Amino acid sequence: MFRNLNGTLVAVFRNLGSKIVSYLIVSNTLFPVLSILHAQIILTEIMFDPDTLESHNEYVEIFNPGLDSVNLSNWTIGDADEPDLLMDAGSGLVIQPSQYGIILDASYFDNSSLYDSLIPEAALVLTIEDGSFGRYGWSNTASEPVILISSEGDTVQVYLYTPDNLPGYSDEKIFLTPDNAILNWKNSQNLHGTPGFENSVSPRITDMGIDSVWTDPEYPLENGSFILHAALKNYGKNLVTDCRLTVFSDKNRDGFPDQDEILSVNNYNMELNYGDSLILDWELSGLKGGVYSLAVLVECTGDNYTENDFIAILLTIENGDNPVIINEIMYQPSAGQAEWVELFNPGSSAINLRNWKISDMRDTVLITDKAISIPPLDYAVISKDSTVTGEFNLPLSKVIVLKSLPTLNNDEDDLKIFSASGRMVERVNYFHSWMGRETTTGTSLERIRPDISSALADNWAACVDISGATPGRQNSIFVTKVEEQAEFSIHPNPFSPDQDGFEDYSVIDYKLPFATGYMTVDIYDITGRRIRRLADYQPIGQSGSFVWNGQDSRGRIARMGIYIILCRIFNPEQDIYREFKKTVVLVKRN
Numbered sequence: 001m002f003r004n005l006n007g008t009l010v011a012v013f014r015n016l017g018s019k020i021v022s023y024l025i026v027s028n029t030l031f032p033v034l035s036i037l038h039a040q041i042i043l044t045e046i047m048f049d050p051d052t053l054e055s056h057n058e059y060v061e062i063f064n065p066g067l068d069s070v071n072l073s074n075w076t077i078g079d080a081d082e083p084d085l086l087m088d089a090g091s092g093l094v095i096q097p098s099q100y101g102i103i104l105d106a107s108y109f110d111n112s113s114l115y116d117s118l119i120p121e122a123a124l125v126l127t128i129e130d131g132s133f134g135r136y137g138w139s140n141t142a143s144e145p146v147i148l149i150s151s152e153g154d155t156v157q158v159y160l161y162t163p164d165n166l167p168g169y170s171d172e173k174i175f176l177t178p179d180n181a182i183l184n185w186k187n188s189q190n191l192h193g194t195p196g197f198e199n200s201v202s203p204r205i206t207d208m209g210i211d212s213v214w215t216d217p218e219y220p221l222e223n224g225s226f227i228l229h230a231a232l233k234n235y236g237k238n239l240v241t242d243c244r245l246t247v248f249s250d251k252n253r254d255g256f257p258d259q260d261e262i263l264s265v266n267n268y269n270m271e272l273n274y275g276d277s278l279i280l281d282w283e284l285s286g287l288k289g290g291v292y293s294l295a296v297l298v299e300c301t302g303d304n305y306t307e308n309d310f311i312a313i314l315l316t317i318e319n320g321d322n323p324v325i326i327n328e329i330m331y332q333p334s335a336g337q338a339e340w341v342e343l344f345n346p347g348s349s350a351i352n353l354r355n356w357k358i359s360d361m362r363d364t365v366l367i368t369d370k371a372i373s374i375p376p377l378d379y380a381v382i383s384k385d386s387t388v389t390g391e392f393n394l395p396l397s398k399v400i401v402l403k404s405l406p407t408l409n410n411d412e413d414d415l416k417i418f419s420a421s422g423r424m425v426e427r428v429n430y431f432h433s434w435m436g437r438e439t440t441t442g443t444s445l446e447r448i449r450p451d452i453s454s455a456l457a458d459n460w461a462a463c464v465d466i467s468g469a470t471p472g473r474q475n476s477i478f479v480t481k482v483e484e485q486a487e488f489s490i491h492p493n494p495f496s497p498d499q500d501g502f503e504d505y506s507v508i509d510y511k512l513p514f515a516t517g518y519m520t521v522d523i524y525d526i527t528g529r530r531i532r533r534l535a536d537y538q539p540i541g542q543s544g545s546f547v548w549n550g551q552d553s554r555g556r557i558a559r560m561g562i563y564i565i566l567c568r569i570f571n572p573e574q575d576i577y578r579e580f581k582k583t584v585v586l587v588k589r590n
Contacts, residue, residue, distance in 0.1 A: 041070055041095065043157045043180065044173045046146055047193050048138030051168030056111040058138055060146060061195055062101040062157075063176055069096045072126070074151035077103060079134030079144050089127045100196045101126055105133070115195050123196030139163065159185070168192055172199040203274055207236030208243055208300035209308030211277060215294070219421035221320045225285035230296045232280065234272040235308065242269050243300040247282055250293040255310050257297060289319040291352045291371065314371075316352055318419050323351045324374060326415055326428045326454060327447045330388075330469055331408035334442035337391055339408050340383035341415065342471050345374040346450050353400070355420035358382060360406040360413050368400055381471045388471060398472045428454045435462040436549060437499055444469035446477050448505050448547055458534070458547040464501035476501045487511045487580070488567060494585035497550025497557055506584050508534075508546045508565060517571040521546055524564040531558060537570070550586055560588050 042063050050057035060077060064070055072093045076083035086093065086103065095101045101124040104115070108127070119125060138144060140163055148157040159180040161171045170193035174184050189200040211231040220226035228247060234240045247264040248257035264282050272278060295312035303309065328342035341358065345351050350373040358367055367382060374380045381388060381398055384405045389396050408415075410432060417426040434445060434457050444463045452459045463469050465476040488510050495506040508521065521534040531552040548565075552558050562583050569578040 040066055040178050041072075041075075041101075041148065041150075041156060042173070042176065042178050043146060043148060043159050044100070044176055045170050045188070045193055045195070045199060046138070046159065046161050047170040047195070048144070048161060049140040049163065049165055049167050049169075050114070051191070052114065053112050054140075055132065055137065056105050056107045057114050058105050058133055059108075059115070059193075059195055060103045060133070061193075062095070062103065062148065064095045064097055064099050064101075065176055067097055069094050071151075072101070076149045077128065077133070078130075078147055079138075080147065081135040082130070083147065083149055084128040084130040084133060087127045087129050089125045091125050093126070095124050099124055102195045103128060106131055114192065118192060118194075119196040125196075140167075161185070170194075172201045174199070174201050174203070176202065204236045204305045206238045206240070206300065206302040207234070207305045207308070208240050208272070208298055208303050209233055209235050209305075210296055210298050210311045213294070213296050213311045213313050215313075215315060217421065219316055219318050219419065219423075220287070221318050222289040223286055224320070225283055228282045228284055228294065228296075230280050230282075230298075230311075231277055232272070232298060233277045234274055235305075236303075237274055238302070240270065240272045240300055242267065243298050244268075245280060246297045246299075247284070248295050248297070249287075250295040250312050253293055253312075255295070255297075255312070257295070287317045289317050289323065289347075289349050289351070291316050291354075291373075316354065316420055318421060318423070319347060319349075319351070323347060323419070323425055324417060325447070325450055326417065326426050327379070327450060328463075328469065328471060328475060329408065329415070329428070329430060329445045330471070331413065331430075331445065332410045332439075332441050332443070334391075334468075336387070337442065338384040338387050339405065340381050340388050340471060341405070341408075343374060343380045343382065343417070344450055345376055345378055345380075348376050350375050353380065357418040358402075358405070359416045359418070360408060363404075363406040364416075364418075365402065365404045365406065367402060372400060379472045392467060392469060392471050394472045426454060430460065431457070433457070434460040436551075437462055440468075442468040444471075446470065446475040448475070448477050449507060449545065452507070452545045452547060456547065458505075458549055461504070461549065462499070464499050464504070477504055488582060490565060490582050490584050494587045495550065496587045498588055504549070506548045506550070508548065508567070508582075509543075510540075510545070510567065510569075510580075511543045512540075512569060512578070517569050519570075520568045522566045522568075523548060524566060525558070526562050526564075531563075540569075548584070558586055560586055562586075 044063045045061035047059045072086050072095060075086045078084045102119055103126045106127050143160050143162055146159045147155055149155050165187045168191045170188045171185050172188045174186055186201040194200050211233040213230045216227045244267050246257045248261040251261055263284060270278055292315045293312045294315040297310050324343045324345050326341060327344035330340045333339055352371055352373045353367055354371045356367045357364055379398055380400055382400045382402050382405060384403060386401050388394055389399055412431050414429045416424055419425050430445060439462045445460055446463045448459050461477050463476050470476050490506055490508050492503045495503045497504050517540055518537045519535050519540045520537050522530050523532040524530050534546050550557050562585055565582050565584055567580040
């Protein structure tokens with residue numbers, strides 16, 4: 001049989017009675033390999049790339065899995081170019097059954113103490129006669145064979161390592177057998193390896209663990225249902241037949257399921273051999289919007305390794321409604337100042353912006369990959385730089401500096417906000433005409449009411465604050481909603497559209513006795529002449545609002561006086577028609 005490893009290693013096997021003799025060709029050199037069935041010294045770990053003192057801290061670990069002790073006198077270890085004689089380092093040269101042997105550089109003892117506290121007393125410490133392993137020490141960049149030769153000249157072990165480790169991490173054997181196939185070796189999980197004791201990659205006697213946890217969908221909606229998946233894996237040698245799974249919201253992040261954190265507890269029967277996996281599913285529901293540490297704990301009888309029994313993931317539960325709104329836009333800042341977009345959280349719980357995105361007509365960019373939250377009824381300002389803090393006396397805690405924020409157009413642009421799931425939660429396709437008056441640079445576009453659609457031009461206007469903008473605080477043109485029992489109300493009334501920041505807009509609120517319909521809203525002067533149509537058979541829900549900025553159909557501020565607002569509501573499917581009339585007074589206070 002021939003086996004080729006990267007063109008450098010070929011094995012030829014011959015049956016010689018009670019022995020199997022193999023010949024290995026490494027770098028064009030022929031090595032006989034003797035495999036004795038009742039005794040075998042095996043390679044178990046290679047430290048070829050130490051993180052410190054490289055010329056002194058290389059080592060090789062061997063193990064005696066047999067029933068008899070083995071005298072290592074006149075044994076050698078090395079690469080394909082040079083074998084090095086094993087030497088007594090003070091503990092002799094006889095390796096006992098089930099004993100590890102650590103072969104250190106000869107220069108280690110005078111120049112390093114890195115492994116002194118790691119190597120247990122039960123291990124046999126050895127060294128080599130030469131100053132380095134092989135001809136020049138183990139290579140850190142190219143594969144090299146590690147060759148162990150007995151005193152009779154038989155090559156008993158050869159391992160061709162692959163240099164894909166981080167400095168300070170050894171190659172370790174998984175199963176302590178003579179098999180040196182690449183699949184029986186892994187990079188160590190421990191810095192500086194495991195010299196003289198159980199390899200970090202070797203399976204334990206009983207070890208049931210959690211390989212991974214995920215949800216479907218990845219970003220569930222508030223109060224909705226979702227599936228939690230957990231992949232269990234048997235990492236131990238023993239068959240696993242039962243386990244207990246606890247799913248919990250780890251509120252205090254301590255890795256332990258307190259009684260008020262538990263979401264589900266189940267016992268399972270199974271048959272999992274070493275390396276077998278099993279995926280279990282749970283349907284969960286009823287979680288409010290927010291970020292959770294969702295955890296799974298597995299408990300198995302006889303499990304003697306618990307570090308892989310627990311996994312927690314950060315799960316973001318999204319608010320089903322629009323969780324944030326675009327509340328103010330600075331698309332034409334003063335010279336030397338930055339563009340920015342203000343977000344507002346109108347809800348009752350914090351909104352985590354981790355992995356959210358913002359886009360305009362051209363670009364879509366990540367807002368943040370960090371867990372940055374907007375508290376309830378609070379603001380976050382996304383700015384190209386931090387100059388917004390000094391210009392408007394804005395706390396840095398409310399600013400997300402995003403150098404890649406898309407450049408905002410001074411006339412038309414289309415801003416969108418996407419949640420972590422990719423769902424579009426807000427959109428403002430603004431125009432400069434929405435300002436409603438002549439403005440100078442440094443004046444922001446403000447939203448009048450957060451609860452009225454961002455798509456309505458009448459819900460936006462130029463800021464009237466003396467500073468030109470109000471990032472991080474209530475907008476200067478904000479209109480407070482007045483709760484009334486009537487189905488149709490107007491406020492403020494009277495109002496004065498003189499752009500002084502006080503009662504510049506009148507809001508028309510409605511509430512219907514049916515779920516959907518169509519609405520037409522007209523404004524008439526006292527003579528009965530229609531001066532403006534706010535809505536023309538527009539689809540509506542059960543409740544909503546319209547904004548009148550005091551302008552007529554030509555964009556001119558109407559004269560002082562009393563105006564009649566006629567609201568007609570239609571529901572053709574139910575053959576319903578409603579008509580409301582209200583008067584509003586327009587005054588000029590300047």
